[in-house]
Amino acid sequence: ADITTPDWEPVMKIASAIVTNHGGRTCHAAIIARELGIPAVVGCHDATDAVPEGETVTVSCAGGDEGRVYTGALPFEIERTDLSDMPRPQTKVMLNLGNPDLAFATSFLPNDGVGLARLEFIINEYIQAHPLALLHPHKVKDVDDCVRIETLTHGYKDGASYFVQKLSEGVATIAAAFWPKPVVVRMSDFKTNEYATLLGGKWFEPEEANPMIGFRGAARYVHPAYAEGFALECQAMKRVRDEMGFTNVKLMIPFCRRVQEGEKVLQLMAEHGLKRGENQLEIYVMCEIPNNVIQIDAFAEIFDGFSIGSNDLTQLTLGVDRDSEIVANDFDERDEGVKRMIKMAVDGARRNQRHSGLCGQAPSDYPEMAEFLVEIGIDSMSLNPDTLLKTTQHILQVEQRLQQSKAAG
Missing domain, CATH: 3.50.30.10 (Phosphohistidine domain)
Incomplete structure (x- = not known):
């Protein structure tokens, strides 16, 4: 493709x-x-x-x-690793996960929980339809889409019930697999062009020249064009935590451009029954926009922790479209400017006694980035399952070296 x-x-x-x-x-x-x-x-x-x-x-x-x-089909070898005596590092090593079908198998890997649970996979795979199309099927002008939506929601009270039940069951499966370890669930972060590919989505999404920095993340939640959809997401998360009892679920807000925007999102969540501090609820924010780093003290006043999204932070720090293969060589989390932004974020979180983590691609791909994160004292890093073991071993080596250096004076 x-x-x-x-x-x-x-x-x-x-x-x-x-x-x-x-x-x-x-x-x-x-x-x-x-x-x-x-x-x-x-x-x-x-x-x-x-x-x-x-x-x-x-x-x-x-x-x-x-x-x-x-x-042709080439021969290959399989390497197996004995995990029975692997010690745990001081730095929390968590997982990136979005597919509930993989949750229980992945949970047996040595881990400290899920640092990034994406809603997008569940919405696309299990729900399939745009939330607003489920709420307002009469606005969908495509007959085939209407029939498919009706088929999906057959047996449910309405489209809203279908969305809430499916989303909550998917998240609950992940939360159950890792219980009682923390599972940080990021609220939806589809871009407009991605939302448009859902059933009925094109009737509710604007066309944007650059969706990557457009109508996404926190901006959607508080905008009238998607507020009803965000309400459904909140209902689903409230069901997971309050009715199903998975209080190990923490929530995270993506792409929050301004402090005022964050305050509006938190107020809206509280109105939907997800009030920060109630029933042990912690709400994190993605630290993936330079303004999140520059104003980290202000963001720390309203959020419980930060998860550094190195993919978007690199894109916006270097001015590189991370979807473009033409400038792919310029997209590098190891750039000194990006590393300085990450260190500022970790230092700021520590200064405000807030959790700091990183859930981007960098430590999974580059051992030197995992080493850098340990050295600056990040609380956790969230990795892809296929790199978990190798990166954990590397983190242990770095921590041991730092301890030896400290002991030597």
């Missing part, structure tokens, strides 16, 4: 590998492939033309930054 979008995820779930013409290391195809545990090679330019339909190929990501697609 040229690229993948959330509506591809049912197919990606059964694929053995993914190869795309466009995209960078943090594009949709790359992120979902890592979570599913399948190889992906992105930004190949002409893969759909170069690989004949029906051709057997071997897709390899063993080379690190450079992926390869080989003709």
